[in-house]
Amino acid sequence: MLSxxxxxxxxxxxxxxxxxxxxxxxxxxxxxxxxxxMAGEERDPATIAFLREKYRLNxxxxxxxxxxxxxxxxxDLGISLRTNQPVLELIAEKLPVTIQLAxxxxxxxxxxxxxxxxxxxxxxxxxxxxxxxxxALSGLSIPNFWLGIMLILLVSVKWQLLxxxxxxxxxxxxxxxxxxxxxxAFVLGTALAATLMRHTRSAMLTVLTSDYVRTARAKGLxxxxxxxxxxxxxxxxPIVTLSALLFGELIAGAVLTEQIFTVPGFGKLVVDAVFNRxxxxxQGIVLVTAVGFIAMNLLADVAYVLLNPRLRKS
Amino acid sequence: MKRGLDGGEEACSFNQSTNGLTLAQNSLSSASTxxxxxxxxxxxxxxxxxxxxxxxxxxxxxxxxxxxVGESGCGKSVSSLAIMGLLPKGAARITEADIRFRGEPYDLxxxxxxxxxxxxxxxxxxQEPMTSLNPAFRVGDQIAEAVTAHNDVSDAQARDxxxxxxxxxxxxxxxxxxxxxxxxxxxxxRQRVMIAMALAxxxxxxxxxxxxxxxxxxxxxxxxxxxxxxxxxxxxxxIMITHDLGVVAEIADTVAVMYAGTIVEAGPVERIFNDxxxxxxxxxxxxxxxxxxxxxxxxxxxGTVPTTDTMPPGCRFSTRCPFARPICAETPPDHALGDGHxxxxxxxxxxxxLERA
Ligand SMILES: Nc1ncnc2c1ncn2[C@@H]1O[C@H](COP(=O)(O)OP(=O)(O)O)[C@@H](O)[C@H]1O
Ligand SMILES: [Mg+2]
Numbered sequence: 166m167l168s169x170x171x172x173x174x175x176x177x178x179x180x181x182x183x184x185x186x187x188x189x190x191x192x193x194x195x196x197x198x199x200x201x202x203m204a205g206e207e208r209d210p211a212t213i214a215f216l217r218e219k220y221r222l223n224x225x226x227x228x229x230x231x232x233x234x235x236x237x238x239x240x241d242l243g244i245s246l247r248t249n250q251p252v253l254e255l256i257a258e259k260l261p262v263t264i265q266l267a268x269x270x271x272x273x274x275x276x277x278x279x280x281x282x283x284x285x286x287x288x289x290x291x292x293x294x295x296x297x298x299x300x301a302l303s304g305l306s307i308p309n310f311w312l313g314i315m316l317i318l319l320v321s322v323k324w325q326l327l328x329x330x331x332x333x334x335x336x337x338x339x340x341x342x343x344x345x346x347x348x349x350a351f352v353l354g355t356a357l358a359a360t361l362m363r364h365t366r367s368a369m370l371t372v373l374t375s376d377y378v379r380t381a382r383a384k385g386l387x388x389x390x391x392x393x394x395x396x397x398x399x400x401x402x403p404i405v406t407l408s409a410l411l412f413g414e415l416i417a418g419a420v421l422t423e424q425i426f427t428v429p430g431f432g433k434l435v436v437d438a439v440f441n442r443x444x445x446x447x448q449g450i451v452l453v454t455a456v457g458f459i460a461m462n463l464l465a466d467v468a469y470v471l472l473n474p475r476l477r478k479s
Numbered sequence: 480m481k482r483g484l485d486g487g488e489e490a491c492s493f494n495q496s497t498n499g500l501t502l503a504q505n506s507l508s509s510a511s512t513x514x515x516x517x518x519x520x521x522x523x524x525x526x527x528x529x530x531x532x533x534x535x536x537x538x539x540x541x542x543x544x545x546x547x548v549g550e551s552g553c554g555k556s557v558s559s560l561a562i563m564g565l566l567p568k569g570a571a572r573i574t575e576a577d578i579r580f581r582g583e584p585y586d587l588x589x590x591x592x593x594x595x596x597x598x599x600x601x602x603x604x605x606q607e608p609m610t611s612l613n614p615a616f617r618v619g620d621q622i623a624e625a626v627t628a629h630n631d632v633s634d635a636q637a638r639d640x641x642x643x644x645x646x647x648x649x650x651x652x653x654x655x656x657x658x659x660x661x662x663x664x665x666x667x668x669r670q671r672v673m674i675a676m677a678l679a680x681x682x683x684x685x686x687x688x689x690x691x692x693x694x695x696x697x698x699x700x701x702x703x704x705x706x707x708x709x710x711x712x713x714x715x716x717x718i719m720i721t722h723d724l725g726v727v728a729e730i731a732d733t734v735a736v737m738y739a740g741t742i743v744e745a746g747p748v749e750r751i752f753n754d755x756x757x758x759x760x761x762x763x764x765x766x767x768x769x770x771x772x773x774x775x776x777x778x779x780x781x782g783t784v785p786t787t788d789t790m791p792p793g794c795r796f797s798t799r800c801p802f803a804r805p806i807c808a809e810t811p812p813d814h815a816l817g818d819g820h821x822x823x824x825x826x827x828x829x830x831x832x833l834e835r836a
Binding site: 380398472 | 603610629
């Protein structure tokens with residue numbers, strides 16, 4: 166198992182190098198000169214020269230790249246061109262907010278999607294199955310912004326049950342923090358819940374016709390045990406893998422949801438940085454996100470192996 | 480009342496136990512209450528109005544082996560799965576089910592009752608050992624689970640029972656094998672595990688649905704011997720589904736010949752082999768070179784089995800029968816031919832009636 170993880174990590178290294186080159190190159194190819202933006206209206210040549218020197222923009226590109234990578238490896242992702250704060254600090258400040266949002270969305274999606282998928286698989290062809298599928302399809306097709314706005318209008322404005330926006334750090338007041346984030350998490354998690362429901366349903370349908378499920382029934386086990394132990398345990402593998410992979414996408418998808426509910430997370434940081442051509446921040450964010458994706462991929466692979474006795478031993 | 484009478488006679492004729500009359504009476508009385516008696520079982524799938532199984536009828540006695548033979552697709556598996564309550568939910572329409580188990584009514588429409596029987600006093604093993612075990616769990620746990628499903632025992636006791644069962648089915652080093660996963664075992668070993676699981680609760684009846692078909696020839700006879708030995712040890716009744724007439728000759732006490740969802744002929748094994756009365760059975764027997772010769776698959780009777788859509792009215796074999804007459808479009812009677820030998824044919828017994836027809 167350990168050797169598998171090590172091997173898998175070694176494979177991840179070239180991927181990360183490739184991504185870093187890509188991120189760096191993209192940066193250089195994009196139109197718009199950040200220095201000009203920073204130098205202000207006067208465009209004083211001395212200031213421009215000074216800024217170019219300060220951010221080492223006169224070095225040859227490979228040198229610039231290696232400097233950037235070297236710094237990144239030591240945790241120095243540069244300084245925000247706008248706020249002069251270290252990029253890493255900015256990210257470290259915002260990332261936990263988004264991770265909390267994505268985690269809550271994931272918990273919600275799992276808690277709804279998996280039971281609904283199991284149920285509609287067992288009740289295949291019945292009204293319950295039909296309703297679950299219609300709801301899932303709606304969950305997939307309703308745009309997040311519309312759902313978010315409707316929720317705000319209904320739950321916050323009309324019923325005044327939950328706040329429409331804001332953020333309370335988790336370590337300050339966990340209960341309140343969760344409460345404030347319920348609506349954004351719900352909005353972010355709906356599509357995922359629908360996806361998980363459909364995957365669970367199809368995985369369960371396959372497994373339920375298998376010979377070993379028939380064997381489990383032949384032993385005289387209760388239907389509950391047959392489904393939740395023998396069938397679900399085998400349907401679980403694709404579900405866990407999918408969830409790990411989709412968690413990365415949740416973080417990306419959080420950008421819009423955070424805008425709707427004005428959650429001060431990663432999404433807001435991304436949007437601000439892009440609009441302000443704050444290249445160092447954009448670079449840092451892309452890099453961190455990419456590494457996060459790779460980590461989730463690795464996690465998915467490890468989970469897959471852990472859940473498969475056939476792969477576990479070797 | 481009958482039992483009391485027999486018991487009394489047995490007690491007072493204890494010193495005459497070699498008395499032929501007493502012995503005959505005892506065997507008669509046990510024969511009159513078979514372990515499992517399927518008096519009539521009919522069912523259909525989907526929208527087709529023709530039933531796939533039509534009036535299936537057979538019986539098996541405790542300690543004996545009934546072999547069900549018939550071409551692939553004739554409904555052997557479906558009938559045994561129906562009896563176990565293991566057909567896919569909602570798939571089958573059971574139109575007729577008159578079944579007795581140990582003389583008691585056995586209700587196919589009562590899922591809870593079926594579940595109490597399953598794996599407890601009626602067990603089944605399947606044709607596909609490679610896929611019949613759950614790949615996610617250790618084989619020992621899968622056997623132990625069968626024990627705890629029907630008995631109020633501790634996990635340790637169930638585990639001990641699992642080890643004991645693995646030893647009984649001839650798996651070496653059972654303590655170590657317990658902890659292995661199905662993929663670590665060969666097909667033969669997996670079928671042994673299936674047998675261990677099926678017999679863990681000492682069932683009165685074992686249904687073995689072509690248990691060796693998927694295995695290597697060398698392993699096949701080992702598994703059959705194992706089942707036979709375990710049957711001798713435990714005195715369970717066995718329904719062996721097979722299309723290997725060599726196997727039938729070797730292990731059957733009674734035989735039921737199935738054709739297109741009906742039992743066309745049934746009886747003691749010698750009668751079926753030496754004096755077959757249904758044209759289909761005769762075709763099967765002539766397609767088999769010798770009792771002791773190489774084992775042959777069935778299906779050498781010319782023609783193809785009708786499907787539920789092409790099923791002829793009356794006798795289902797009439798489309799392939801060399802003796803078919805117009806009367807065969809009517810439902811054939813179930814002729815009793817003595818000694819429990821029956822044939823579902825207008826002309827049975829053939830030698831007497833065919834000449835007249
Ligand atoms: N769930 C099902 N739905 C519809 N038809 C089925 C189903 N299961 C079995 N059958 C049909 O029943 C027939 C008998 O199958 P089976 O009992 O497996 O034959 P065999 O005698 O080889 O064991 C086959 O033609 C098969 O297509
Ligand atoms: Mg079969």
